[in-house]
Amino acid sequence: MDLEYLKKYQLKLAKKLKLEDKIDVKNVKFVAGIDTTFLDPYKEPTLAISCIVVLNLEDFSVVETVFGQKEIDFPYIPTFLAFREIPSIMEAYQKLKSSPDVFILDGQGILHPRKMGIASHFGVITDTVSVGCGKSLLYGKYTQLENKPMAYSPVYADGEVRGYALRVKKNTNPIFVSPGNNISLNSSLYVIIKSINGYKLPEPVRLAHNFLTEYRKRLLQEVKNG
DNA sequence: GCGACAG
DNA sequence: ATCTTGTCGC
Numbered sequence: 001m002d003l004e005y006l007k008k009y010q011l012k013l014a015k016k017l018k019l020e021d022k023i024d025v026k027n028v029k030f031v032a033g034i035d036t037t038f039l040d041p042y043k044e045p046t047l048a049i050s051c052i053v054v055l056n057l058e059d060f061s062v063v064e065t066v067f068g069q070k071e072i073d074f075p076y077i078p079t080f081l082a083f084r085e086i087p088s089i090m091e092a093y094q095k096l097k098s099s100p101d102v103f104i105l106d107g108q109g110i111l112h113p114r115k116m117g118i119a120s121h122f123g124v125i126t127d128t129v130s131v132g133c134g135k136s137l138l139y140g141k142y143t144q145l146e147n148k149p150m151a152y153s154p155v156y157a158d159g160e161v162r163g164y165a166l167r168v169k170k171n172t173n174p175i176f177v178s179p180g181n182n183i184s185l186n187s188s189l190y191v192i193i194k195s196i197n198g199y200k201l202p203e204p205v206r207l208a209h210n211f212l213t214e215y216r217k218r219l220l221q222e223v224k225n226g
Numbered sequence: 227g228c229g230a231c232a233g
Numbered sequence: 234a235t236c237t238t239g240t241c242g243c
Contacts, residue, residue, distance in 0.1 A: 035233095036233075036234085037233095037234070037235085038233090038234060038235080040235085041233085041234040041235055042234090042235080076232090076233055076234070077231095078230085078231040078232070078233090079231075079232080081232055081233055084233075084234095085233070106232080106233070107232045107233065108232055111232085112232080117232070118232075118233085132232085134232050134233085135232080135233090136231095136232065136233090137231090137232080138230095138231065138232040138233095139230095139231080139232085170243075171242080171243060176232085216235095
């Protein structure tokens with residue numbers, strides 16, 4: 001595990017980043033949510049399990065659900081999350097039959113010291129439209145935001161706006177939105193807001209997380225029995 | 227040198 | 234990220 005080498009790889013991927021809209025975000029219909037869990041998060045190696053859920057934004061109905069698994073021997077290291085989660089995500093991605101307009105990842109996009117958070121990493125290697133949506137901040141600073149639904153404020157990093165802090169509901173901590181790849185700052189925020197369905201997290205990501213909890217429980221039961 | 231640090 | 238009951242507050 002050579003972190004200096006991985007940093008260089010991230011910088012190489014960052015050269016391929018595109019922060020302009022590849023699609024007209026007003027016409028987005030199919031949005032995918034991607035999340036990953038681990039059989040034993042404290043052990044290495046361990047089994048990583050990823051889920052991709054595709055929703056039709058017109059009625060939030062589930063269009064497709066796929067899972068992927070991969071034995072992984074890379075620990076969680078801040079700013080290197082992608083190297084832990086991308087392998088199993090790709091296993092799931094290969095099974096997808098539909099072509100979502102946008103992918104939302106659980107984590108940051110360009111709100112990262114080398115602009116290569118997991119959402120950007122995924123977006124670049126698959127050349128898809130991706131957006132990062134984290135539950136906490138990895139990098140950057142933001143000013144206080146009003147305590148009211150859908151209040152947001154820019155997050156600055158390295159002297160520029162790199163994303164937004166978005167408070168979905170009153171008295172709820174904000175989520176952090178940033179472009180992954182092939183999308184602009186404003187459109188990223190727009191897609192996230194359109195993907196929210198009464199909960200703090202965008203519906204595709206929330207469902208992917210819920211499905212993983214069930215999947216993991218079932219897997220643990222199978223191991224326990226036969 | 228010190229603190230911060232997605233999941 | 235995972236484990237896990239009650240508890241506080243909108």
